[in-house]
Amino acid sequence: MKGLVxxxxxxxxxxxxxxxxxxxxxxxxxxxxxxxxxxxxxRDWPDPKPGPKEVVLExxxxxxxxxxxxxxxxxxxxxxxxxxxxxxxTILGHEFSGKVVELGPEVETLKVGxxxxxxxxxxxxxxxxxxxxxxxxxxxxxxIGFTIPxxxxxxxxxxxxxxxxxxxxAERFGDEEKAYEVGALSEPTSVAYNAMFERGGGFRxxxxxxxxxxxxxxxxxxxxxxxxxAGIIAAFEISPQRRELAKAVGADYxxxxxxxxxxxVLMELSKGEGFNFHVEAAGAPHLTVPEMEKALAIxxxxxxxxxxxxxxxxxxxALQVRRSQVFGAQGHSxxxxxxxxxxxxxxxxxxxxxxITARYKLDEAVDAIARSTSRTDGKILVKPNW
Amino acid sequence: MKGLVxxxxxxxxxxxxxxxxxxxxxxxxxxxxxxxxxxxxxRDWPDPKPGPKEVVLExxxxxxxxxxxxxxxxxxxxxxxxxxxxxxxTILGHEFSGKVVELGPEVETLKVGxxxxxxxxxxxxxxxxxxxxxxxxxxxxxxIGFTIPxxxxxxxxxxxxxxxxxxxxAERFGDEEKAYEVGALSEPTSVAYNAMFERGGGFRxxxxxxxxxxxxxxxxxxxxxxxxxAGIIAAFEISPQRRELAKAVGADYxxxxxxxxxxxVLMELSKGEGFNFHVEAAGAPHLTVPEMEKALAIxxxxxxxxxxxxxxxxxxxALQVRRSQVFGAQGHSxxxxxxxxxxxxxxxxxxxxxxITARYKLDEAVDAIARSTSRTDGKILVKPNW
Numbered sequence: 001m002k003g004l005v006x007x008x009x010x011x012x013x014x015x016x017x018x019x020x021x022x023x024x025x026x027x028x029x030x031x032x033x034x035x036x037x038x039x040x041x042x043r044d045w046p047d048p049k050p051g052p053k054e055v056v057l058e059x060x061x062x063x064x065x066x067x068x069x070x071x072x073x074x075x076x077x078x079x080x081x082x083x084x085x086x087x088x089x090t091i092l093g094h095e096f097s098g099k100v101v102e103l104g105p106e107v108e109t110l111k112v113g114x115x116x117x118x119x120x121x122x123x124x125x126x127x128x129x130x131x132x133x134x135x136x137x138x139x140x141x142x143x144i145g146f147t148i149p150x151x152x153x154x155x156x157x158x159x160x161x162x163x164x165x166x167x168x169x170a171e172r173f174g175d176e177e178k179a180y181e182v183g184a185l186s187e188p189t190s191v192a193y194n195a196m197f198e199r200g201g202g203f204r205x206x207x208x209x210x211x212x213x214x215x216x217x218x219x220x221x222x223x224x225x226x227x228x229x230a231g232i233i234a235a236f237e238i239s240p241q242r243r244e245l246a247k248a249v250g251a252d253y254x255x256x257x258x259x260x261x262x263x264x265v266l267m268e269l270s271k272g273e274g275f276n277f278h279v280e281a282a283g284a285p286h287l288t289v290p291e292m293e294k295a296l297a298i299x300x301x302x303x304x305x306x307x308x309x310x311x312x313x314x315x316x317x318a319l320q321v322r323r324s325q326v327f328g329a330q331g332h333s334x335x336x337x338x339x340x341x342x343x344x345x346x347x348x349x350x351x352x353x354x355x356i357t358a359r360y361k362l363d364e365a366v367d368a369i370a371r372s373t374s375r376t377d378g379k380i381l382v383k384p385n386w
Numbered sequence: 387m388k389g390l391v392x393x394x395x396x397x398x399x400x401x402x403x404x405x406x407x408x409x410x411x412x413x414x415x416x417x418x419x420x421x422x423x424x425x426x427x428x429r430d431w432p433d434p435k436p437g438p439k440e441v442v443l444e445x446x447x448x449x450x451x452x453x454x455x456x457x458x459x460x461x462x463x464x465x466x467x468x469x470x471x472x473x474x475x476t477i478l479g480h481e482f483s484g485k486v487v488e489l490g491p492e493v494e495t496l497k498v499g500x501x502x503x504x505x506x507x508x509x510x511x512x513x514x515x516x517x518x519x520x521x522x523x524x525x526x527x528x529x530i531g532f533t534i535p536x537x538x539x540x541x542x543x544x545x546x547x548x549x550x551x552x553x554x555x556a557e558r559f560g561d562e563e564k565a566y567e568v569g570a571l572s573e574p575t576s577v578a579y580n581a582m583f584e585r586g587g588g589f590r591x592x593x594x595x596x597x598x599x600x601x602x603x604x605x606x607x608x609x610x611x612x613x614x615x616a617g618i619i620a621a622f623e624i625s626p627q628r629r630e631l632a633k634a635v636g637a638d639y640x641x642x643x644x645x646x647x648x649x650x651v652l653m654e655l656s657k658g659e660g661f662n663f664h665v666e667a668a669g670a671p672h673l674t675v676p677e678m679e680k681a682l683a684i685x686x687x688x689x690x691x692x693x694x695x696x697x698x699x700x701x702x703x704a705l706q707v708r709r710s711q712v713f714g715a716q717g718h719s720x721x722x723x724x725x726x727x728x729x730x731x732x733x734x735x736x737x738x739x740x741x742i743t744a745r746y747k748l749d750e751a752v753d754a755i756a757r758s759t760s761r762t763d764g765k766i767l768v769k770p771n772w
Contacts, residue, residue: 128659129684132684134684134685134709136709137684137707137708137709199709199711273514280702285702289702298515298518298520298523299520304702304705304706307703307706308702308703309703311699311700311701312699312700312701312702313697313698313699313700314697314698314699314700315697315698316666316671316675316690316694316698316712316714317693317694317695317714318714319690319712319713319714320690320693320714320715320716321523321714321716322523322714323520323522323523323585323714323715323716324713324714325585325711325712325713325714326702326705326711326712327705327710327711328702328703328704328705328706328707328708328709328710328711329706329709330706330707330709
């Protein structure tokens with residue numbers, strides 16, 4: 001088969017101390033400090049064979065994530081920008097849907113022909129966090145498209161326990177192709193859902209919700225907020241194209257944060273009461289969180305989804321005076337998140353299909369990732385079967 | 387009667403914009419920006435008369451709070467250090483207990499002779515936060531000993547709804563005088579309880595708890611953590627006297643934070659798992675919270691009680707990777723807090739009497755406050771009937 005393979009040179013930065021674990025496993029904990037001179041190309045890769053509990057999927061759609069973009073972009077010394085767990089060479093791609101085409105001998109819950117979407121986090125189910133019910137914090141994590149072969153490819157083998165059926169979505173749309181496209185949005189939507197409803201504990205119907213940054217995660221957050229009965233939804237986004245998408249999925253007000261004072265805008269919209277639920281999906285908390293602090297409702301919540309290796313100058317007095325709190329979120333596994341996201345789409349409560357702004361063939365996958373660097377699209381899909 | 391009266395000159399700092407509300411009410415929102423040349427003395431003050439729903443209490447014990455200390459201490463321009471809501475002249479003192487000696491005509495729940503302790507926050511019960519159940523965020527707040535006459539005095543008149551009976555404490559100790567002393571600790575203990583159990587949502591039995599700063603609030607937090615079944619309790623405190631008190635009320639380990647790296651110590655004590663619940667009671671979050679961030683258990687909580695007008699350089703990634711959260715807390719009213727604190731003492735689950743380190747007569751109240759500036763005591767009491 002073919003796959004979009006990233007290769008890079010293991011060349012730790014002079015000031016980075018490689019751990020024994022990294023040396024043994026070949027996995028970099030901080031990718032940006034180790035992987036240099038990345039090379040991205042669509043090339044031949046061995047067909048996957050299913051393990052005993054695995055299924056082989058024929059991949060139908062796979063979204064380009066910000067992390068994929070950060071493999072394409074490099075710093076001044078030609079190290080990848082992505083700062084997380086990685087082992088190369090591997091096939092990229094982790095937001096996907098596919099059709100079951102082969103079963104391992106011990107598979108119990110799926111059959112050939114089933115339509116599924118898949119978690120990206122291959123949590124072990126055995127470490128202390130997994131035993132405590134926190135799979136997003138698994139200490140033996142493998143990640144599809146980061147440390148093991150991903151889904152910008154014709155096929156993938158994956159344990160059935162990470163697969164979630166999307167046949168309900170196909171029934172809703174009466175259109176398998178659309179169901180695969182929308183099904184591929186389940187992973188980023190689940191990242192937003194986990195942050196908002198599992199980590200942040202959600203908001204009450206009628207509450208005012210702000211979303212800072214409307215890339216795909218922020219757009220999913222807007223759609224979820226709308227579906228969950230938010231009062232006013234206000235969004236802040238630099239790209240005019242993304243501002244339009246934000247409106248399309250449910251934002252009532254959308255602003256360019258360079259042209260307004262976001263904290264003041266939110267206080268005006270709420271007639272001085274503040275916003276109840278603030279979603280950080282810009283990955284720029286040093287800029288966005290101080291604005292959220294200015295517009296906290298009593299009992300207000302700030303949920304950090306975007307990633308940034310920057311310290312945020314926080315004024316904890318604001319949390320005290322406003323009875324407020326900050327939650328950190330990562331991941332999408334566990335806590336009924338994937339199945340609830342799929343239910344919402346199947347029930348017609350959540351339709352993020354407008355955010356799909358481009359589709360590419362597998363042979364053009366490098367172009368798809370290059371395009372994502374403009375940061376103006378919603379979700380770009382690669383469709384290996386197209 | 388006599389009372390410890392603070393008077394000061396209304397002399398707004400040049401860069402402070404006095405609001406219309408401040409001018410109308412005579413209340414400074416930011417006391418440190420307005421009140422200059424404070425003068426503190428025990429002097430005559432009119433006897434209080436009860437309003438229709440008020441009782442008059444003969445005050446038995448009143449604790450010295452850090453805020454009282456910040457009325458005594460001044461900045462280089464002789465402004466009070468206390469940064470909060472204030473109107474002078476008034477009698478100081480707000481952590482107290484007393485005996486009911488007179489009833490207004492509409493009082494229904496108390497009788498002459500009842501032993502009570504009292505909330506400090508005179509919440510209106512009518513504003514939006516009060517209507518929503520958030521009395522600690524009342525927008526029409528009066529504060530005993532800050533904006534209205536306090537309890538470093540012989541008598542005080544107060545609405546019965548702010549009084550909580552402590553007869554159960556007297557029964558436990560078989561000693562009314564001790565019950566009044568311990569009853570006067572209810573207010574600061576309720577500040578810690580509100581932060582830990584109402585705002586922070588508590589911790590599970592067995593969880594590891596850290597307390598940064600062991601003044602009276604931090605000492606109360608330690609006692610509460612012990613009573614609620616914490617696993618290890620570790621505290622950090624500069625004063626050696628206060629470190630001893632921390633041990634006396636339940637800390638398993640106590641350190642001088644200048645002599646160790648607190649984050650590393652907590653990681654060692656927890657064998658690398660981190661602490662589950664961190665209490666900031668030092669009022670120095672710019673120093674303490676970064677240490678807490680280094681030692682977050684998965685699902686860890688940081689609760690900010692101490693007040694400081696400083697920005698904290700927070701690393702929100704730590705909250706994300708550790709599935710963690712930060713809560714801001716203020717106040718002690720509502721949410722069953724006072725009655726639960728009193729129950730714990732009456733049931734013998736919480737005994738903070740060891741933290742009472744000095745007792746003064748009312749005539750010596752200025753000395754009591756002067757002594758508190760050494761920041762080495764537990765709780766200093768003024769006993770007007772002594």
